[in-house]
Amino acid sequence: MSSGVAKYRLGPFLLASEIPLPELEPLTADAAYAGSDAVSIRLAPVPESIANVVANENRWWASRQEYLLRVPAVANFLVRNGREVLVQPAPAANPADIRAYLLSPIFSTLCHQAGMYSLHASAVRVGTGVVAFLGDSGAGKSTLAAGLAQRGYSIIADDICLLDTRPNDPSPDSAADEPGPTLVIPVAPALKLWRSALEQFGASPESLPRVFSRDEKYRIKVPQPTEIPLRLPLREVLFLEWTNADGADQDRTDAALQTAFTPVEGVHAVTRLMEFTHYDYLMKPTGRQTGNFLLCGRIASQARAFALRRPRSFAYLDRTLDALELHLAALKV
Numbered sequence: 001m002s003s004g005v006a007k008y009r010l011g012p013f014l015l016a017s018e019i020p021l022p023e024l025e026p027l028t029a030d031a032a033y034a035g036s037d038a039v040s041i042r043l044a045p046v047p048e049s050i051a052n053v054v055a056n057e058n059r060w061w062a063s064r065q066e067y068l069l070r071v072p073a074v075a076n077f078l079v080r081n082g083r084e085v086l087v088q089p090a091p092a093a094n095p096a097d098i099r100a101y102l103l104s105p106i107f108s109t110l111c112h113q114a115g116m117y118s119l120h121a122s123a124v125r126v127g128t129g130v131v132a133f134l135g136d137s138g139a140g141k142s143t144l145a146a147g148l149a150q151r152g153y154s155i156i157a158d159d160i161c162l163l164d165t166r167p168n169d170p171s172p173d174s175a176a177d178e179p180g181p182t183l184v185i186p187v188a189p190a191l192k193l194w195r196s197a198l199e200q201f202g203a204s205p206e207s208l209p210r211v212f213s214r215d216e217k218y219r220i221k222v223p224q225p226t227e228i229p230l231r232l233p234l235r236e237v238l239f240l241e242w243t244n245a246d247g248a249d250q251d252r253t254d255a256a257l258q259t260a261f262t263p264v265e266g267v268h269a270v271t272r273l274m275e276f277t278h279y280d281y282l283m284k285p286t287g288r289q290t291g292n293f294l295l296c297g298r299i300a301s302q303a304r305a306f307a308l309r310r311p312r313s314f315a316y317l318d319r320t321l322d323a324l325e326l327h328l329a330a331l332k333v
Helices: 095-113 141-150 195-200 266-275 289-302 314-331
Strands: 006-010 013-017 037-043 060-062 066-071 075-080 084-089 117-126 129-134 155-157 160-164 183-185 190-194 217-221 232-242 260-263 304-310
Touching (some): 095 117, 117 141, 129 141, 129 155, 129 314, 141 195, 155 160, 232 289, 232 314, 266 289, 266 304
Parallel strands (some): 013 037, 232 304
Antiparallel strands (some): 006 013, 117 129
16 A cells, blocks of 8 residues: 655645545655654554553544554554654555545544544635534535525535634734634535435536445545645634425425524523534543633634525535525625
8 A cells, every 4th residue: 555655745744654645746856845743654454452541432542742542344444643644555445445544543543643623624725714504514615605605605624614712913903802703613624415316416426436435426526736825814704504304396385395594692602612622521521621622612702603494305406506606795895
């Protein structure tokens, strides 16, 4: 599997990987590396256990510095201190499955160990800021992002919306003692869409690589900058919900078939943001629950927050996108 060490940029990290990552563009020898945190990805035996475990389930164990993940028929992974990943492939493992874990849950683990926070969200650029769509798997985050991409919006994140929590200067319109806006670090190597969504957008799944070898989910590559990308302020969060409509009658115009935006304010916004923070279940055992609460409170005080309810059927997707563009028009400044 290894063909030497190649270097890639993914979000804030410079990856030096013994495992080829064709989903990312390799960096040339003269690419600028300044400002990136170096991460080593190596093929090596993974220990049976780790010390000082603070949380675990049947396939993973976590301490404050390490995270051990065992995926049957794929690989064992060990992440250390947000700087190193050891990978021990299973016999006859599909390399694409190993890479899928590296580029999603393992990348998210690196961010967590490095002291970063990320939302379970896809995001697009709107004007000078970012709008994030938050929801569980299957909520349609990537589908909405893909629909807006077809209408000219830039993809900022897919599933992992990474936040820059370092202190930043106040905006010109805020008081001098107030923190600046929460910034989003662009990281979207690909949009991951199910076959049904791809077909809705007129794309051919057969021409695209699968995310996992046995799933009908496919990867649409998003071009990555070789330089560190511009961080943009998070302006709005949308919590995705479905109506109960099944879309069988396309002529119905009752509320069940409409796209609706309901404001989410105060503690309700903070609670929902915490719910959709990656590794929310590790925040307390790793001593980061207070930091997560403060960050979510900061986001709720600075960004608009809405629940977005819309029909599940693809027959109403264009109507939803029309309503969404109208809603976002106020942010295009």
